[in-house]
Amino acid sequence: MKDVIEGRAWVFGDSVDTDNMYPGFAMKLSLQEAATHVFYNLRPGWTGEVAAGDIVVAGRNFGVGSSRPVAQLFLELGVVALVAEEFNSLFLRNSINFGLPAVTIPAAATTIADASTVRLDIPGATIEPAGGGARLMGTPLPEFVLDILAQGGLLPKLAADGYLPVAGAGR
Amino acid sequence: MSMTIIEKILARGAGLEEAHAGDVVVCDVDMTVLIDLQFATLWKDPTRIADPDRLAVIMDHAVPAPTIGDADGGVRARAFVRRFGIERFFDVGRHGICHQVIAENGLARPGEILTCTDSHTCAAGAYNNAARGLGPIEVYSIMCTGKTWFQVAPTIRYELLGAKPEVVSGKDIFLHIAGTYGDATNHNLELGGPGLASVPMNDRRTIATQGAEVSADFTTFPADEICLDFLQERIGERPEPVEADLGAAYAAVRQVDLSELTPWVARPGKVADNALPVSQLERRRVDQCFIGSCANGQIEDMRVAAEMLRGRRVAPGVRLIVTPASQAVYAQAVREGCVETLVDAGAIVTNSTCGACFGYHMGLLGAGEVCITASTRNFKGRMGSPDAEIYMASPRTVAAAAIAGEIIDPREVLG
Ligand code: SF4
Numbered sequence: 001m002k003d004v005i006e007g008r009a010w011v012f013g014d015s016v017d018t019d020n021m022y023p024g025f026a027m028k029l030s031l032q033e034a035a036t037h038v039f040y041n042l043r044p045g046w047t048g049e050v051a052a053g054d055i056v057v058a059g060r061n062f063g064v065g066s067s068r069p070v071a072q073l074f075l076e077l078g079v080v081a082l083v084a085e086e087f088n089s090l091f092l093r094n095s096i097n098f099g100l101p102a103v104t105i106p107a108a109a110t111t112i113a114d115a116s117t118v119r120l121d122i123p124g125a126t127i128e129p130a131g132g133g134a135r136l137m138g139t140p141l142p143e144f145v146l147d148i149l150a151q152g153g154l155l156p157k158l159a160a161d162g163y164l165p166v167a168g169a170g171r
Numbered sequence: 172m173s174m175t176i177i178e179k180i181l182a183r184g185a186g187l188e189e190a191h192a193g194d195v196v197v198c199d200v201d202m203t204v205l206i207d208l209q210f211a212t213l214w215k216d217p218t219r220i221a222d223p224d225r226l227a228v229i230m231d232h233a234v235p236a237p238t239i240g241d242a243d244g245g246v247r248a249r250a251f252v253r254r255f256g257i258e259r260f261f262d263v264g265r266h267g268i269c270h271q272v273i274a275e276n277g278l279a280r281p282g283e284i285l286t287c288t289d290s291h292t293c294a295a296g297a298y299n300n301a302a303r304g305l306g307p308i309e310v311y312s313i314m315c316t317g318k319t320w321f322q323v324a325p326t327i328r329y330e331l332l333g334a335k336p337e338v339v340s341g342k343d344i345f346l347h348i349a350g351t352y353g354d355a356t357n358h359n360l361e362l363g364g365p366g367l368a369s370v371p372m373n374d375r376r377t378i379a380t381q382g383a384e385v386s387a388d389f390t391t392f393p394a395d396e397i398c399l400d401f402l403q404e405r406i407g408e409r410p411e412p413v414e415a416d417l418g419a420a421y422a423a424v425r426q427v428d429l430s431e432l433t434p435w436v437a438r439p440g441k442v443a444d445n446a447l448p449v450s451q452l453e454r455r456r457v458d459q460c461f462i463g464s465c466a467n468g469q470i471e472d473m474r475v476a477a478e479m480l481r482g483r484r485v486a487p488g489v490r491l492i493v494t495p496a497s498q499a500v501y502a503q504a505v506r507e508g509c510v511e512t513l514v515d516a517g518a519i520v521t522n523s524t525c526g527a528c529f530g531y532h533m534g535l536l537g538a539g540e541v542c543i544t545a546s547t548r549n550f551k552g553r554m555g556s557p558d559a560e561i562y563m564a565s566p567r568t569v570a571a572a573a574i575a576g577e578i579i580d581p582r583e584v585l586g
Contacts, residue, residue, distance in 0.1 A: 060354075064354075067307065161316075
């Protein structure tokens with residue numbers, strides 16, 4: 001994981017739920033196919049626009065809903081980090097455990113312009129327009145959570161600790 | 172320093188004297204539940220696990236397997252159970268929705284910590300347990316190591332007053348809370364107070380289950396005599412309850428007078444800040460009515476459905492789908508005649524599974540259809556087409572809609 005990343009921000013509103021990102025019907029599909037349905041209803045066509053290195057920014061209560069592994073779909077699409085004004089705690093843990101950084105930064109969704117390029121400092125929990133502008137400060141993740149991210153998520157950590165037959169299994 | 176119920180349970184799990192909002196604690200997990208979906212995707216057999224006696228495997232979301240992928244998951248689950256000697260295995264035939272099976276078998280006990288992949292694991296908070304959903308990778312990790320971490324959230328206390336009228340259920344209490352107070356993201360809920368004595372265990376479980384819909388971390392009840400009686404019947408002992416300390420710090424204390432509540436309904440999309448008394452909703456015709464899920468597929472829900480439909484019929488053009496939450500509930504509903512009453516009235520009684528609740532393998536909605544459900548979620552697209560509308564209410568209100576063909580206050584049908 002890079003500590004500071006620059007990428008294009010896609011901005012969403014409040015209470016975006018998991019079923020909007022990983023609809024029930026997509027659970028029958030392969031990861032590649034399922035990934036083409038992220039935000040299928042909120043923002044049709046988005047999966048054709050998002051590119052490797054992009055960042056998803058959302059408002060309050062981001063990811064309310066089920067434990068389905070939405071982070072895998074974001075990773076499949078090349079999304080490198082999630083930022084929200086407030087995360088549902090299950091969604092936040094689920095993302096981090098898959099190795100996808102999830103950073104809480106108040107006012108992010110109302111301040112960041114959609115499709116603009118931003119600079120995100122993951123351990124520092126700050127975001128700002130890449131071309132200069134106000135820097136928003138958030139709540140840094142605890143050190144051991146950053147460690148999980150540094151290892152690429154929980155599975156590589158379990159593999160390193162000898163719980164899995166093959167290192168890095170299951171992405 | 173005084174603690175809330177959840178702070179006490181997490182402190183005990185972490186081997187600490189105290190835990191308070193804001194603390195990060197690493198806890199031993201007493202029971203971990205793996206579900207079928209876990210084996211259908213992402214699964215790799217581990218080299219070792221923490222403790223087969225603190226593990227249960229429950230086949231629930233997609234049984235009997237509707238896809239080859241799910242069937243292959245079943246093969247992997249059975250092989251895993253054999254290899255590690257997991258005794259608590261609820262295979263197809265002994266199955267049920269995991270939160271129902273957890274309750275029936277006393278897998279969630281007062282003062283203990285229970286985790287499972289599924290987001291409605293908070294259901295077990297009805298039994299004075301710290302239970303929550305954690306996602307497939309984390310649950311896998313707990314299976315291996317026996318531990319995980321929690322950041323202790325501040326707790327909101329609901330003080331229940333008065334006595335619940337017969338026509339009001341746990342669903343109505345929950346919809347009232349969600350509709351009135353909105354989200355509780357990154358907070359725990361604790362319910363208690365003198366009114367709790369009028370809320371039976373099935374209703375407590377509905378409320379605890381649906382804590383997920385207001386985005387709460389843990390939702391927990393005290394273990395009163397009603398709860399201890401329930402547990403004694405299932406585990407043959409009276410466990411030690413965990414009570415909140417006097418003077419525990421709450422983020423908010425809110426009073427709910429149960430005696431004043433009426434049947435409630437949530438409008439489509441979400442429940443937080445989106446629910447109202449059914450009597451205030453404009454009349455809305457319905458195509459499909461669903462009574463089931465981990466929240467409301469309990470035997471008490473089967474009884475309410477049968478009581479409402481006895482001598483009445485499902486309205487023409489309406490589908491009423493009833494899904495008992497487990498094989499045990501199914502068998503009991505057959506023995507009590509609920510199934511016969513429902514089928515005679517034109518309802519469909521299905522196998523015990525998640526099914527229609529999450530729009531995966533049966534009972535899906537088409538574009539333009541209107542559904543009223545007693546399940547857990549009314550997100551857009553949850554039960555099929557994103558162009559369908561999903562209202563949410565109690566089994567009694569759902570049954571009333573099935574009879575009337577439109578959403579009405581169940582007291583009008585009972586009239
Ligand atoms: S019944 Fe619905 S909410 Fe409950 S566990 Fe199954 S899919 Fe989830």
